[in-house]
Amino acid sequence: MKFKQVILILALILLNTTLVLGAGIGSNKLTYQVEFSPDKQVEFEYQLITTSSQTMDYELYTMNEDEIYGAPPELRLNLTPYIRFEPIELKNIAPKTNPKFKAIIQMPESFPIPGEHGVRACVQEGTSSGGMVGSRSGACGRIIINIPYPGKYLIIALTAQDTDLGATAPVELFLNNRGLEDIKEITGTLYVYDENDNLVKTVPTEKTSLLSRERKTQKIFIDTIGLKPGEYRIKAEIKWDEGVEIKEVIFKIGAEKVELLEITKTYQNNTINPVEMKVKNNWNKKTENIYSVIKVSDQEIKTPTIELGAWSEGLLKTYWDTKGLEIGNYPAEITIHYNNKQDTYKETFTIIEQAIEKPEMQKIKTPISGIMITVIIVIIILILLNLVLLIKLSRRKK
């Protein structure tokens, strides 16, 4: 094979190779939170992640998050003019070189709109994959700037984790002063209500204060002594310098129990019927070795074993052979086994007559015979002849 032919074949192989494109961004964090400080300069270092097999240019650009998220125009703050890149462009980047670049924010003396405002530092491939509709990819890092509010501005968040009987329910109270002035005193109480809205516990929060732009987290543990498994609501009433704030959160107290929610109750006679059981794990942990044994009509049928995650539902399935059993009701004893525990339920299974689908009578289409086709053709020809004659007659009359 000649050299030129080899080169041509290699070129064709390269041209036919499907390009796998992808570009991304890497950094210590991909979402940075920064407190506003007048005239402050903050640098964020990123790394371009390339997956392309081609040397190409990459574009650096910024995006205004207030616009992306559709903030009302009066609350929009465009931070893109305050951000610049170093270097300003990424040219001729070879595969796997992954160069670093910086996004530098130069904050002004003040911003006109307080609150949380975001800007994105992005990089994307400068070349498309080609074709009729090609693609290119890129990625962005998020930079959120917290601009303080005038005066005192308290932000409260409340979270609670599910727990089990005998353990404590961990609750977290987040306090954040986004204002320019200090908050002198914050006190509060957590009220715990059961599913019937009865107050079952009262827990005070720690008395505290917050400097301007200070954040604090209080961890509070609610014991489950005297409480039953179920869903509970915590209402946090937080008193501070400028009023009272209410926050609510739901948590569950679980018990090591797998509950039978639903079971197939009607079966057909003289056949093998599927038996399905919907079960729920009411525990705040994974439960293993869940299976069921059903005693019915002198038969003992068992399901395969499954496992269920915390608070999740699943299906246990087996089969019941009703051959030789009469139509009627049969008492059934269903035992759900899990870990080393078991719960027994009593149900009544009903056997009904097997529904046999009767085949429907179908109309048979009469085939068109050759004689019929000939007759139809003759009729069409005669009609056409008549039409021609009529037209000729009408012309002679004229």
Add this chain to the structure above:
Amino acid sequence: MNGISNKTLLILALVAIIISLGGTWLSLSKLQLSGLTGKAPAPITSGTAQLNIQAQAVVNVSQPTINWANVAVSQGNDSCIINSETGTSDRCSTCSGTPCTVADSGFTFHNIGNVNINVSVAAGKSAADFIGGTVGGGPVYLWKSRNLTTVGGYAVNIKDTYAATSTGATLAYFNMSPTNYSVGQNESAYLDLNITIPRDAPKGAKTDTITFTAVETTP
């Protein structure tokens, strides 16, 4: 005799020795050693190991082009429709590319970084700029995102039904999990295109570029 003579071998050996000596001298001078003393330095009794694991948001487009190749509206029709999801063409006299006949020929994208990402898409051109023409309701340039495999995320906004493409960033997939090779989990999705070409669309090569952008899902 065609072999190398002893004289040539001697010259080659000398050249090799000179090069290796020069290399050693250069290496030592670069290391800026003050000299070999023969005494071992005091043993280091403690040290700090630092490991910084970088967060990476990387969207990979593994099926990066849709190439319908030669397309023409069939005679007696005002427009023809081509669809990368179904791999079909309707009212087209010709449609020679693979996506004309093969279903699921849309863009395929997935997350090869190490954080969950939201993926936005943006078209480079409007329907008028990309396709052109006015007959039969004019050009139509639609897209739709749909799951290929799901782990924790899902297609959003432009899912279920085809929507007009936009040159602005449009969120197409929310909370896409990173590819977990050890578990064999690879969350991936399609971006399908559905295009209507009017009979009077300007002839010639038509191209556009769809940009896929990844942003970390808010932690």
